[in-house]
Amino acid sequence: MATLKINSIAKTFGKKCALNDVTLSITGTFGLLGPNGAGKTTLMRLIATLDTPDSGEIKLNDLSWKQPHQVRNLLGYLPQHFSIYKSLNVYEVMNHFAVLKGISEKDERKREINYILEAVNLQDQKNIKIHALSGGMLRRLGIAQAILGDPKLVIVDEPTAGLDVQERVRFCKLLRRLAENRIIILSTHIVEDLEATCDHIAIINEGKVITSGTRRELTKHADGHIWEMDSPIDADPPIPEQAIISTVQQGDHYRIRFYHDTELPGAGQVEPNLEDAYLYYMKEADHV
């Protein structure tokens, strides 16, 4: 199986250090998780050959990113803010990208476009102008153009941003389905998206990789640190604000989920999920 190796990448913009010594090994469906400004987009742009790192290297098997032209033959890219010509319709846009990606035979192009539109559930919107698409449809069109030409490396930057819950769920399922035989890298700051799609996850913050591994490995790190307890509505919660992960109203009291390194009276230990793990990592990073 192909592995994308990212080795000690650094990238600065002026004085701002956007990526610092990033090393990752990417296979399958890979999620980049991190808060705003963490460096996700920067990293993805480097992988998409839109920019070059100040140091370090990127390689897919023997193919080095120093030969961007060859890399581009393998790429499918959905930028963070995807937008396309409003006056064209879905098919015209897809056809344009198909031609640009070198699918020169007309029937073949037609077949592939139809296949992909079917896959992203845009078949009915084929003749609809872009300006008439909903945000979710536009995102799906974005992914559709990205996977045109059957790229081996698909990079999608915050594909679920701006989508409602239902759309998000559908979109994640779609990504899952597309993940066969290729590497998909997606970035998000919404943890739930990754639960449904990604085998491997890296958490980055302030340009640095905090951790990376399978979902299981990440949640394991928070084992024994996640607790829940009930607290009356009118009283102040007994837990410091920064440690609270979530507060849910249940009847006449709140159910509070929080981290704590040691046992607290009245609190019960719970199994950590990915979000708990993520927040726990971020909290640790803050302390450093």
Added chain:
Amino acid sequence: MKSRIINTLNILWLQLLRQPLFLVLLLGGMIYEGLGLHQIVNPGEFMPRSSFLVQGGILAFLFIGIWSVRMDTVHRVDDLYLSIHHAFVPRLFAKWIFGALISIFVGVILYIEYAIVYLAEGFSLNHLFFSAFLYVMLYFSFTFYISYLLGFMLAFLTKDRVVYLYSIIIWGLIGPANFIFLGRTLQRAAEILNLGEPNPTIGYDGLYGFANDSVYWQKHLLWFVILLGIFLLTLSLKYRVFTRRKTNVLVISLSVIVLILTISLNLDRQVYSAGNARTKPREMVEQYYYFKKQVVPKQYTIRATSYTIDLRVKRLVTAQVNMTLKNQEQHSLRHVDLSLYHGFKVKTIRVNGKSASFSQKKDLLHLTLKNKWIPGRNLKVDLNYQGLSSPLFYANGQSVYLPYYFNWLPSTQLSPSFTLDNGNLTRMNHQNRQKISYVLHYRGRTPLYTNIPERTHNEWSGNTHGLTLVSGEVQSENKNGERYVHTTNLKNPQMNDMQKQTETFIKTAKKDLDLGHRAVPKTIFRIPILSISDLSSEEFAWYTDDTLIVSDASEYLLKEGLDSYVNWLVPAVTWKYDGIHVSDLDYVRAFDMTYAYLYNQSAHSRNDSEVLDWYQGVKSTGEKQEVLEWLSHWMKGQVAKNIDTSVAKKKDFCRSWYRLMKSGDTSWDSLNQLLKKEMGRS
């Protein structure tokens, strides 16, 4: 690459077509053009006056150029193309091609509208419509394309919104109306930057035609090459599209092209620049030059008997002239003087095959002879010269007007090409007294119209009083061995009327004034030969036995303007033909006025006595005043009853007057005596 470009073109076209604004602008342009076409009745006149249409188009295309880039940069779609192998660059190239195609498209649409309207109005499909197409391609399409590319490059280099501001500034600088923004002080800059009609505030010259000169194409090309250079360089430096070696080759070859074009643009050349109150009228150039009177040396009776001319008219006039001169003096000569327009710089002169020393001062050539030139002997003089013709006598790749009376050939008539009469520029007549044999080889704009027949391809020969060459936006009609050359912008060229009126006049005047030999000319040129503020009435027509040149390009002349036509013919057929020189032009003008009035009265019983106010309008004292007053009274019939006021009597007077002039007496005094005698006053 090809399919990528074609598909991108298709996508761009779909997008543009779905922009309501584009269609609105196109339609608006067509409506504006339609209004102009409706108002301007002449297909020649329309183009130079379409500047505002071009000015508007430039702005639209600047914005289309910006649009073509910003459609990808505003939402960073270009990132997407950059991540696809061979997508970014083909799309950019497609946009360059797209700009060219829509510029041509819009030009063609506007041209078709123009052609349909004028053809429907009854103009015949002639060369003018071809020239108009070239004009549209140059000043509409090419200019629009450059505007598009400027917009494109601005947006390509600056992602910021300020590109709109920049493009408005550029719009003010490169349009044909840029003088409005740049003002008088930056006039030269305005001319250089102007990518539209070079003479936007002046009328169409029917002989010169549209300003389709190659220099203007070169100017547009220079803009294009520079923009292309910046574009490719940006691609290379910013996007590393080319290898370093390719970049070097590119930079070098483009620099060479730019250099060549720049040098070429700065070469001496003659272009039509009409001038008006804003710019200098073209006769002003000559007015300054001839402000200082030139010395005319003693005129010996020497005569040219033959000319063999090898003429090349392109950017410059290049002439190789072999002429034979005959000494008709009683004594030998040690030198020869010839006149030649000062723009033509003589390089070498050989006399009887040996190189001779000479000097060229203003319009005069002075040759020193090594051996005595014995009376009755021939002298063979070979001259080589090159240069620019007068702005009032075209000789370039677009148009040629080298008439017999202009000394574009070395002439034995020593007067300078022009002189000033009360500050007004006057052309001097270099017509020969005798017929001369001419052989001409010509390379330049074709077809060439001349008054000697073409024997073989590019060789003309024949005998005439003077050689006239005409080429430009003109065409000819031949009937019964007579030829009529006129501008292409006449709806109805009126050949028959022209011939009839001319013939009637020449025959009548010949009889009335006892003129002696006067032939009806076989060739009539009806072409504009004057500049705008150059109005002396005796210059409107020039006549020799075989050629008549009439400065006109409107149908009005042979209808309501017939009186003026007679007014022009009188001087041409009488004193100009006979070479009578007077110091006071009012004297001959009084004659022209009087005879023309009488002719018009009898020929088409016009009684437009308003023209007679001229006599009072002239500044005069003494005898002159007396003559003019009496002439005025007599012509108007405001005299004592016993004085004969019949047209016949007055014509008799004109005949005696002309005889007096021919005898060399052109004093007001003698004329006064004659007038008294003829009127029967004491």
